[in-house]
Amino acid sequence: MADVAEEARVSLATVDRVLNRRKGVKVRTVERVLAAAVELGYMSADERDRLSTRRPANVAFLLPMGANPYLRLLGDKVRAITDTRVRDEAPVRCFFIDSFNAEALATALRHHARWADGIAFMAIDHPLVREAAEEVGAQGTRLVTIVSDLPHAAREYYVGLDNQAAGRTAAYLLGRFCRAREGSVALVAGSRNYRAHAEREMGFLSLIEEAHPGLKVVGMREGHDDRNENYRHTLSLLEQNPDLVGIYNVGGSSDGIGRALREQDRSDKVVFIGHGLTSDTRRLLIEGTMDVVINSDPDQVIAQTLARFARPFDAARGDVRQRPLNMEVIFRENIPPQLA
Numbered sequence: 001m002a003d004v005a006e007e008a009r010v011s012l013a014t015v016d017r018v019l020n021r022r023k024g025v026k027v028r029t030v031e032r033v034l035a036a037a038v039e040l041g042y043m044s045a046d047e048r049d050r051l052s053t054r055r056p057a058n059v060a061f062l063l064p065m066g067a068n069p070y071l072r073l074l075g076d077k078v079r080a081i082t083d084t085r086v087r088d089e090a091p092v093r094c095f096f097i098d099s100f101n102a103e104a105l106a107t108a109l110r111h112h113a114r115w116a117d118g119i120a121f122m123a124i125d126h127p128l129v130r131e132a133a134e135e136v137g138a139q140g141t142r143l144v145t146i147v148s149d150l151p152h153a154a155r156e157y158y159v160g161l162d163n164q165a166a167g168r169t170a171a172y173l174l175g176r177f178c179r180a181r182e183g184s185v186a187l188v189a190g191s192r193n194y195r196a197h198a199e200r201e202m203g204f205l206s207l208i209e210e211a212h213p214g215l216k217v218v219g220m221r222e223g224h225d226d227r228n229e230n231y232r233h234t235l236s237l238l239e240q241n242p243d244l245v246g247i248y249n250v251g252g253s254s255d256g257i258g259r260a261l262r263e264q265d266r267s268d269k270v271v272f273i274g275h276g277l278t279s280d281t282r283r284l285l286i287e288g289t290m291d292v293v294i295n296s297d298p299d300q301v302i303a304q305t306l307a308r309f310a311r312p313f314d315a316a317r318g319d320v321r322q323r324p325l326n327m328e329v330i331f332r333e334n335i336p337p338q339l340a
Helices: 002-008 012-019 027-039 045-052 069-084 102-112 127-138 163-177 195-211 227-240 254-263 279-287 298-310 313-317
Strands: 059-064 092-097 118-121 142-146 155-159 183-189 215-222 244-249 271-275 292-295 328-330
Touching (some): 002 012, 002 027, 012 027, 027 045, 069 092, 069 279, 069 298, 102 118, 102 127, 118 298, 127 142, 142 298, 163 195, 163 244, 163 271, 163 292, 183 195, 195 215, 215 227, 227 244, 227 254, 254 271, 254 279
Parallel strands (some): 059 092, 059 118, 118 142, 183 244, 244 271, 271 292
Antiparallel strands (some): 292 328
């Protein structure tokens, strides 16, 4: 490798980057290093041809750490892909960072941009995150937001639901399912710092006001996707609002809400709608504690994200149309089979 570096007039580190197909080396430099390696007999012409092809993108997924079952499922599926990838496929890695922490997310974006060609992350709508996105985007790292968006010039694409439409769908179903035309309804969220949660709330409130004026929204509780916080919030809501007829969980950890409804014997009196088909929401649907789960297939989230990074940047940049993921509305009677 030292001989190749001397012949190509580059550093030993650059030779290492070229041979291991790491980011940050100009095309002309790659060609010069590979030509020197062939001339010195370090590699064959066939090996040079393989290394000359466009390098698969190194991809990092950044997900919030915590108890949200849907995000844990998403992370498990990314890591399963990581374990089965072969050498010539794009390296894919998944990292969990401190939930609801804009500074931690901004730091992670800068850190992983050192090696990753593309970063997929669940965005927090915060100035620290926007600044980090702008910085790493200007350095050439491609950014795709997943589940929760961050509209910013540095962000190339968003993979997830139309969250306002999801909120309106939840309001429509809750209003139709309620036996009473009047009563209180409540919302529980992880945090409004996630645009997905704020947009779902906005969509829900707009349709409730428009189509179900007899239903009174008693406010938003932030449970930070923690089952114990959601449990305590629900107990408080039930105690303070005897006329409570509906709960919409715009975030995760629905099992805490379900536990409170069961303990207070209110499962059959409160319409309960949430997000993410996981083992806990599947159980809640089957037992009748939960009425509806609005889902986006995690396999589709991953597949669309990797497909985006697989496209050359110039080609992907020309296609700026956002295509929301299909929204799956799941009831007890149409739960898809649980695959191993």
